[in-house]
Amino acid sequence: MATSSATERRLQRLGLHTPQDYIVHLPLRYEDETQLVPIGSAQPGQSVQVEGAVLHSEVQLRPRRQLVAVVGDDTGRLSLRWLHFYPSQQKQVFKGRLVRVRGEVRAGFNGPEIVHPRVAAAGGALAAALTPVYPTTEGLSQPTLRKLIDRALESADLSDTLPDDIRDRFGLVPFAQAIRALHHPPANVSAADLLEREHPAWRRIKFDELLAQQLSLARARAQRLSQRAPLLKPQNTLLLKALHARLPFALTAAQRRVVDEILADLQRAHPMHRLLQGDVGSGKTVVAAIAAAHAIAAGAQVAIMAPTEILAEQHLHKMVDWLAPLGVNTVWLTGSLTQKTRRDASQAIQSGQAQLVVGTQALIQDKVAFANLGLIILDEQHRFGVGQRLALSKKGELGPDTDTVIPHQLNMSATPIPRTLAMTFFADLDVSVIDELPPGRQQVVTKLLADTRRHELTAHIGAEVARGRQVYWVCPLVEESEALQLQTAVDTHQQLSEILAGMAVGLVHGRMKPAEKAQVMDDFRAGRIQVLVATTVIEVGVDVPNASLMVIEHAERFGLAQLHQLRGRVGRGSAQSVCVLLYQNPLSAIARQRLRAMYETTDGFEIARRDLDLRGPGEFLGVRQSGAQILRFASLETDAALVEQAQQLAAELLAAQPETVDRHLGRWMRGKQDFLRT
Numbered sequence: 001m002a003t004s005s006a007t008e009r010r011l012q013r014l015g016l017h018t019p020q021d022y023i024v025h026l027p028l029r030y031e032d033e034t035q036l037v038p039i040g041s042a043q044p045g046q047s048v049q050v051e052g053a054v055l056h057s058e059v060q061l062r063p064r065r066q067l068v069a070v071v072g073d074d075t076g077r078l079s080l081r082w083l084h085f086y087p088s089q090q091k092q093v094f095k096g097r098l099v100r101v102r103g104e105v106r107a108g109f110n111g112p113e114i115v116h117p118r119v120a121a122a123g124g125a126l127a128a129a130l131t132p133v134y135p136t137t138e139g140l141s142q143p144t145l146r147k148l149i150d151r152a153l154e155s156a157d158l159s160d161t162l163p164d165d166i167r168d169r170f171g172l173v174p175f176a177q178a179i180r181a182l183h184h185p186p187a188n189v190s191a192a193d194l195l196e197r198e199h200p201a202w203r204r205i206k207f208d209e210l211l212a213q214q215l216s217l218a219r220a221r222a223q224r225l226s227q228r229a230p231l232l233k234p235q236n237t238l239l240l241k242a243l244h245a246r247l248p249f250a251l252t253a254a255q256r257r258v259v260d261e262i263l264a265d266l267q268r269a270h271p272m273h274r275l276l277q278g279d280v281g282s283g284k285t286v287v288a289a290i291a292a293a294h295a296i297a298a299g300a301q302v303a304i305m306a307p308t309e310i311l312a313e314q315h316l317h318k319m320v321d322w323l324a325p326l327g328v329n330t331v332w333l334t335g336s337l338t339q340k341t342r343r344d345a346s347q348a349i350q351s352g353q354a355q356l357v358v359g360t361q362a363l364i365q366d367k368v369a370f371a372n373l374g375l376i377i378l379d380e381q382h383r384f385g386v387g388q389r390l391a392l393s394k395k396g397e398l399g400p401d402t403d404t405v406i407p408h409q410l411n412m413s414a415t416p417i418p419r420t421l422a423m424t425f426f427a428d429l430d431v432s433v434i435d436e437l438p439p440g441r442q443q444v445v446t447k448l449l450a451d452t453r454r455h456e457l458t459a460h461i462g463a464e465v466a467r468g469r470q471v472y473w474v475c476p477l478v479e480e481s482e483a484l485q486l487q488t489a490v491d492t493h494q495q496l497s498e499i500l501a502g503m504a505v506g507l508v509h510g511r512m513k514p515a516e517k518a519q520v521m522d523d524f525r526a527g528r529i530q531v532l533v534a535t536t537v538i539e540v541g542v543d544v545p546n547a548s549l550m551v552i553e554h555a556e557r558f559g560l561a562q563l564h565q566l567r568g569r570v571g572r573g574s575a576q577s578v579c580v581l582l583y584q585n586p587l588s589a590i591a592r593q594r595l596r597a598m599y600e601t602t603d604g605f606e607i608a609r610r611d612l613d614l615r616g617p618g619e620f621l622g623v624r625q626s627g628a629q630i631l632r633f634a635s636l637e638t639d640a641a642l643v644e645q646a647q648q649l650a651a652e653l654l655a656a657q658p659e660t661v662d663r664h665l666g667r668w669m670r671g672k673q674d675f676l677r678t
């Protein structure tokens with residue numbers, strides 16, 4: 001079948017280029033044209049095919065111009081309605097004609113009806129099998145797609161990528177059988193079975209897809225392990241010992257364990273690629289400081305990069321506090337520095353005089369060249385774009401010794417990644433988890449309060465402040481307009497200053513100059529401000545352990561991960577903390593679920609799991625904007641068992657059957673490797 005260039009473009013838009021693409025362009029659903037049902041049994045909601053006589057047909061003009069017909073058989077009647085129609089359609093339903101009608105039944109005012117049914121003459125042969133309905137795009141009809149796919153089925157290579165013994169072991173049907181069954185379901189298979197995706201044919205396809213993903217991640221990992229990184233082995237442990245002595249607390253067992261994991265990686269000659277996960281307040285910063293001290297003691301430079309200036313600055317405070325007295329030369333680099341300070345910073349970085357560099361995105365600008373970058377620590381790495389992350393790891397390649405040495409990378413995240421997701425998307429990332437909070441913490445109590453009762457909060461705030469504690473008041477997100485959001489923050493600050501007379505009420509928001517912001521945060525940290533009105537600039541990482549009450553206005557507008565992060569700003573000391581979620585009725589169903597999740601649990605992993613359920617993996621990972629689909633067929637929520645099997649087999653194949661790996665990746669992964677590796 002020759003295709004026009006317009007059709008060509010549409011096919012490309014669907015990602016259909018080669019026969020291999022067509023054969024895995026699988027149906028979304030099926031239509032059952034294999035049987036006729038009596039008209040009287042057609043129920044609203046059902047997709048049916050019936051035959052009957054046209055009893056009546058007219059073009060009605062009110063309430064709008066439309067074609068209406070009625071068909072009937074011995075068992076009942078059914079209305080047909082066309083809101084737009086061609087004369088040819090009108091001709092198909094002349095009174096007395098025997099017709100075959102297909103479509104979805106709905107409850108109309110005059111009994112059951114089908115809107116825009118498909119109509120043909122009665123009596124034709126019934127379809128022998130279910131009719132597939134493919135994902136398509138405007139202007140590309142189902143029959144065209146079907147023909148092209150059928151043609152591809154004849155020419156494409158359907159041979160199996162997996163040997164028989166492996167298929168038997170995992171209970172998988174042959175690939176060709178699975179593909180044929182999905183495009184042309186055998187007579188004994190119901191549409192419902194195929195829709196559920198539990199059918200053996202679907203299981204095979206899902207397994208193949210997950211296996212390809214695991215294999216490609218493992219390949220990426222092998223590639224990383226073949227790269228060189230600086231071997232960071234300090235001559236002595238003086239710096240680390242001195243740092244431990246300066247800490248006002250002992251590390252938890254979990255912190256000690258992850259420190260060991262990270263330091264072991266740094267002493268290997270290939271780049272570390274490790275994710276440090278820990279719930280809000282679990283104490284990741286000190287782990288980063290120890291890793292940095294280790295690398296510095298081994299003579300390398302370390303860069304710590306945070307997504308916001310407030311957070312970067314807080315890291316700077318802590319690093320300077322812990323490491324400067326030990327003689328570590330730390331440099332601060334952000335976009336808001338004056339040209340001269342910036343030049344000085346760049347110079348210190350270039351000369352190697354700066355041992356530790358803390359900053360924001362400014363760190364990855366072209367002009368900054370490191371003398372000897374050995375370790376990059378990225379806080380909340382998922383907030384940086386993929387491009388920014390790559391740019392930073394390229395920095396290390398500018399080192400003087402050789403241009404192929406890649407720095408080690410430690411990513412810190414307070415957003416726990418559920419297990420299945422970690423297994424599928426971060427298989428090239430080693431994960432360290434701090435699964436224990438520092439001793440003495442009490443669970444934050446979460447309260448849901450309708451906005452109409454906000455006046456009740458004044459007394460609570462007063463009581464907290466009287467106890468010497470501090471309070472955050474988070475202003476609502478106003479997505480449409482940043483200006484409006486700012487205005488809300490300013491207004492709230494003014495109102496609270498009046499209501500909370502006698503208390504020091506501060507304000508911090510994203511539009512303030514960095515120096516002003518830093519001043520407010522300093523004042524809050526030092527207790528000179530008791531109530532801090534803030535926009536979400538405080539969302540990640542801000543650490544003021546004396547704060548014990550957080551109020552979040554219009555909590556229904558925030559995402560679940562964001563609410564958990566915000567709530568994590570309290571409960572960081574030993575005092576009992578409270579988080580009040582103010583909400584405005586009416587709540588949407590999803591907002592209600594989010595608030596309920598916040599009320600029911602403070603466990604970051606549980607929150608992440610529910611967030612994943614509510615948002616789906618694409619949005620959860622923030623990869624949606626990349627336009628690439630993560631998984632087309634398998635689902636992380638329902639196919640966890642398959643993920644595990646695929647992972648097990650991937651390891652086996654990589655070790656013993658490289659040809660099978662090549663064959664399998666050849667079928668499934670053309671052009672997709674890059675995406676999976678980000």
Ligand SMILES: Nc1ncnc2c1ncn2[C@@H]1O[C@H](COP(=O)(O)OP(=O)(O)OP(=O)(O)O)[C@@H](O)[C@H]1O
Pocket residue numbers: 249250251252255278279280281282283284285286413414438439540541542543545568569572
């Ligand atoms: N082992 C420990 N014992 C007592 N306190 C600790 C310990 N480790 C860290 N802390 C303190 O706990 C607080 C939280 O630590 P940190 O800021 O590193 O948390 P975090 O994991 O970065 O959390 P978030 O993701 O919320 O920023 C800090 O005040 C820190 O000084």
